[in-house]
Each structure stands twice: as C-alpha cells, then as structure tokens.
Amino acid sequence: MSPVQSAVTAVLTQKFEVSPEYIRPEATLESLDLDSLALAELALALQEELGVPVAEEEAARHSTVGELVATLNAKRA
Amino acid sequence: MTLRLPSAAPLLTPSRTAVLEGIAGYVPPDAVANDALPAAWGVDDAWVRRRTGIGERRRAAPGVTTGDLALEAAGRALSAAGRPAVDAVVVATSTPDRPMPAMAPRLATRLGLGGPAAWDVSAACSGFVYGLAAAVGALTSGCADRVLLVAAEVYSTLLDPQDRSAGILFGDGAGAAVLRRGAPDEPGAVLAFDLGSDGSGDELIQVPGGGALERSSPGEFGPDDRYFRMRGHDVFQHAVTRMTQSAHTVLKRADWAAEDIDRFCAHQANARILSAVGARIPVPDDRHVTNIARVGNTGAASIPLALADAAARGELHAGQRVLLTAFGAGLTWGSAALVWPELSAASGIEAVDPVRVPVV
Numbered sequence: 001m002s003p004v005q006s007a008v009t010a011v012l013t014q015k016f017e018v019s020p021e022y023i024r025p026e027a028t029l030e031s032l033d034l035d036s037l038a039l040a041e042l043a044l045a046l047q048e049e050l051g052v053p054v055a056e057e058e059a060a061r062h063s064t065v066g067e068l069v070a071t072l073n074a075k076r077a
Numbered sequence: 078m079t080l081r082l083p084s085a086a087p088l089l090t091p092s093r094t095a096v097l098e099g100i101a102g103y104v105p106p107d108a109v110a111n112d113a114l115p116a117a118w119g120v121d122d123a124w125v126r127r128r129t130g131i132g133e134r135r136r137a138a139p140g141v142t143t144g145d146l147a148l149e150a151a152g153r154a155l156s157a158a159g160r161p162a163v164d165a166v167v168v169a170t171s172t173p174d175r176p177m178p179a180m181a182p183r184l185a186t187r188l189g190l191g192g193p194a195a196w197d198v199s200a201a202c203s204g205f206v207y208g209l210a211a212a213v214g215a216l217t218s219g220c221a222d223r224v225l226l227v228a229a230e231v232y233s234t235l236l237d238p239q240d241r242s243a244g245i246l247f248g249d250g251a252g253a254a255v256l257r258r259g260a261p262d263e264p265g266a267v268l269a270f271d272l273g274s275d276g277s278g279d280e281l282i283q284v285p286g287g288g289a290l291e292r293s294s295p296g297e298f299g300p301d302d303r304y305f306r307m308r309g310h311d312v313f314q315h316a317v318t319r320m321t322q323s324a325h326t327v328l329k330r331a332d333w334a335a336e337d338i339d340r341f342c343a344h345q346a347n348a349r350i351l352s353a354v355g356a357r358i359p360v361p362d363d364r365h366v367t368n369i370a371r372v373g374n375t376g377a378a379s380i381p382l383a384l385a386d387a388a389a390r391g392e393l394h395a396g397q398r399v400l401l402t403a404f405g406a407g408l409t410w411g412s413a414a415l416v417w418p419e420l421s422a423a424s425g426i427e428a429v430d431p432v433r434v435p436v437v
Contacts, residue, residue: 037128037349040313044353047314056310 004072007049008065015045025066029059036061052076095213095224095267096259097415099158101424102385103149104135104250104372111245118241125245126370130348134248134373136233142174146251147229148187150378153424154253155188155225161255165194165221167211169204169228169377171406172235173197176287184227194221201282202344202405203272204228204377205252206413209401210270216258227253230376235284237304246347247305248373252381264395265418269330271323272411278315282307282406316350319410320402321357327400331414335359339397340387340417342366344404345379354402366392366399376405388420395419 001009012018018032029039039061043054052075059068110133111122125131137146147168155163166188168180181195194215200207205228212224229251236243261268285291286302320343328335341360343351348369355365368386375382380401387393397417404410 035128036310037313037347040310041317041349041353043310044314044317 002069002073004050004076005069007046008069008072011042011045011049012065015041023065025064025069027065028061029063029065029068030061032065034061046072050076092260093217093258094261095209095216095256096263096265097254097256097267097418097420098161098265099154099156099255099420100253100381100385100388101150101153101157102250102252102378102382103146103153103424104248104375104382105137105141105146107136107138108133109136114245115238117239118244120241120245128349129246129373130351130369131245131373132370134246135250137231137249141231143170143172143229143231143251144174144180144183144187146231146249146378147180147184147227147253150229150251150253150381151184151188151225151227154227154255157421157424158255159421161223161257163190163193163223163225163255165212165215165224166190167196167198167208167215167224167226169198169200169208169226170230171199171201171204171376172230172232180229181227185225188225190225200377200405200409200411201407202346202374202376202379203403203407203409203411204405205380206270206401206403206411207272207409208377209254209256209267209413210272210411212256213267213270216256223255223257225253225255226381227251228377228381230378232305232374232376235305237301237306240304240306242309243305243307246374248375250372250375250378250382252378252383252385254381263418264416267413267415269327269414270411271326271330273319273323273409275315275319275408278311278408279406280308281311281315281408313347313350315408316346316404317353317357319408320344320350320354320404320412323404323410323412324354324358324400324402327402327412327414331398333398333400333414337398338364338400340364340366340393340399341402342380342383342387342399343402344374345369345372345383346374346404360400385424389424393417
C-alpha cells in the first residue's frame with residue numbers, strides 16, 4: 001500500500017470510523033457518509049499528514065477514494 | 078520587512094496587566110429549536126446536531142437590537158463586579174445597530190456611566206479577544222483604570238433566509254466583562270496574547286454590500302449582498318489551523334504546556350471545529366468550556382457567554398488556567414491566557430432576576 005493510500009485509509013477509519021471493507025477505489029466519499037464539513041476535515045487531516053495542499057474539489061462529495069489517492073500521489077510525485 | 082516578536086517572548090510587561098473582576102452573559106428569551114427551523118431547509122434535529130453540535134439558538138424579538146442585548150449583559154457584568162466606576166467602554170461586534178456611530182458611546186450613556194472613553198472593536202468572531210487586548214492596552218497605558226468590555230451580536234437579521242448553512246449556526250446574544258488594572262500574579266490576570274490576521278481571506282466570511290464599496294459601484298451589488306456570506310469548507314480549514322497555531326503561540330508566551338490548561342474556551346463556531354482544535358492543541362474534551370448546544374454561534378459574544386455560563390454553573394474555579402482562542406472574518410484570530418479569579422456571582426443564559434440598569 002502506498003503512503004498516500006495508507007494515510008487515506010487511516011484517516012477514514014480512525015477519524016471518521018469508516019469500516020475498512022467500504023474503502024474501495026470506486027467508493028465515493030459521499031457513499032462513506034462524509035458530509036461537507038467532514039470533507040473539509042478530511043482534506044485538512046490529509047494536508048497535515050502528507051504535507052501537500054488538498055483543494056475543496058479534490059476531496060468532494062462525488063470524488064472516489066481512487067481519484068483522491070491518484071490526485072495526492074501526483075502531488076507528491 | 079515584518080517585525081515579529083520572538084514567539085516565546087512575553088507580550089505583557091511583568092508589572093501590570095488587566096484583571097477580570099466580573100463577567101455575565103445575556104441571551105434573548107426566544108429559542109428556536111432545530112425542529113422549528115424552516116421546513117424548506119429540509120433538516121431535522123439529529124442532522125443539525127451531528128453537523129454542528131447545536132440544539133437551539135436564540136433570536137432577538139422584532140425591535141430588539143444589538144445595543145439592547147449589550148445593555149443587558151453589561152448591566153449584569155457591572156452588578157457582578159459590585160457596580161464599580163468604569164472609565165472606558167469597549168464594544169466588540171460585527172452586527173452594530175448602525176454603520177455610524179460606534180455602539181460604545183450610546184451604551185455608556187444608557188448605563189449612566191458619565192462620559193467615559195468609548196469605542197468599538199470590529200474583529201468579527203475574534204472580537205472578544207481583540208477587545209480584551211484593547212482593554213489591557215487601555216489599562217496598562219494609563220488611559221483607563223477600569224474597562225467594561227461588551228461583545229454583542231444580533232446575527233438573525235443579517236442572515237439570508239434561504240441560507241441554510243448559516244441559518245442553522247448563528248444565534249443572538251451578548252457577553253460582558255469588567256476588567257481593572259492589576260498585577261500578573263493576581264487571580265484574574267490576563268497573562269499573554271497572540272493576535273493575527275490574513276486579509277487574503279477577506280471574502281471567505283463577509284457581508285459584501287452596504288459599505289463604501291457598494292456605494293462606489295452600486296450597479297455591481299444587489300439586495301442579497303447585504304446578507305452575511307460564509308464559505309464553510311475553506312473556513313473550517315483556516316479556523317482549525319489558525320486557532321491551533323494561535324493557541325500554541327500563546328501557550329509559549331504564557332510559559333504553559335498544553336497539559337497546564339485547566340479550561341479551554343474557544344469561539345463557539347461549530348462543535349466539530351472545537352473538537353478538531355481541541356484534538357490538535359491538545360486539550361481533553363472534559364476541559365472544554367462550551368455552550369454551543371444551547372445558544373449556537375453568537376459571534377464575538379460566544380466566548381464571554383460561554384465563560385459566564387460555565388461560571389454560573391460553578392464549572393470555573395479561582396486559580397484555573399484558562400485559554401481563550403478565537404477565529405473570525407478578516408480573517409482574524411487571537412488567543413489569550415488568563416488565570417480565573419474568585420467571582421462573587423455570574424449570570425449565564427439561565428433566567429436570572431432582571432438587573433436594574435438605568436436606561437437613559
């Protein structure tokens with residue numbers, strides 16, 4: 001698992017209590033029960049964890065876990 | 078070039094500071110529970126509580142203004158302090174009764190205080206902490222011997238009736254504190270500050286119209302620009318980051334460690350912001366001073382209102398180290414460290430006997 005993938009998984013499971021089996025690449029953040037404030041909190045937590053800025057549209061309601069991981073991987077490359 | 082104090086430098090001279098000697102809050106009697114919010118918003122009690130931690134908020138009745146709430150809170154704080162003479166009045170608000178004049182002179186006159194120094198502080202939800210810094214400055218410079226600091230807001234009339242996200246958050250209320258000059262080793266002493274701003278975020282929280290900007294280009298504004306607007310996602314991130322950094326800075330200046338904080342009272346913006354900041358400082362949940370569930374976000378008034386409420390419930394004790402942290406439009410933020418004093422009485426949001434204040 002890439003550092004980005006594990007950071008995303010860790011934040012979703014620990015901070016938002018999402019069960020690991022739901023964290024699949026095609027799952028949208030909305031389907032994981034993240035409301036708009038939770039999306040802001042997720043973006044902030046990932047920023048702190050990975051040291052890259054996370055814009056509102058990069059961790060949006062319709063973003064999938066796979067898209068988020070790809071975006072963050074590209075930023076860290 | 079920016080001139081900054083080294084972050085560990087004490088901000089206040091060791092000999093003199095402000096000492097808190099009375100605090101009180103006031104909220105108008107009309108409560109709007111989550112279930113009574115407009116049906117068009119499509120929200121229920123559980124949804125609002127989960128999202129904000131708010132169960133109800135108060136609304137000023139028609140005809141009741143920010144100045145009226147300020148008067149009630151100020152009268153209660155002066156009574157709690159034993160009705161001492163006050164020679165400066167500072168009002169912190171971003172919902173003033175009029176664009177001009179400032180609120181403080183009229184408040185001082187309604188309170189029958191003679192002709193004290195009187196001015197307003199405009200720092201939105203950071204207003205109480207900024208006002209506290211103004212009070213310390215007035216006291217330590219010798220401009221005043223005792224300051225009445227009042228933070229009051231009526232947000233309900235500034236909100237767009239169609240704006241659900243602001244509508245569930247904001248409430249009306251006021252808080253007031255009486256401060257005198259004193260020594261840093263006294264209970265009640267304000268020991269350190271951190272204040273900051275970032276004007277590049279000025280559009281994240283604003284009322285776009287109604288000022289010189291609109292008057293200079295009236296065609297570019299519409300009636301909806303007179304309403305309060307907030308970009309919640311960005312505000313969340315700035316609020317958590319800035320409040321956490323500011324808290325850490327003031328802890329250094331006060332020479333406190335995070336675990337030295339007995340009580341943490343942050344601007345009651347949203348319960349989820351409070352818990353995110355608390356987790357990052359860190360301060361355990363049982364040390365938070367909070368009343369957002371019952372009054373919502375009351376802007377500049379939220380910190381003194383939460384403190385007064387906690388004091389009235391006996392949750393604040395003399396000698397406790399109290400950290401205040403706020404964030405608001407501007408963007409502005411600020412923190413203060415103080416030691417809680419022995420206070421004879423405090424009135425929070427519970428009904429109390431009406432305070433007799435001379436009304437001019």
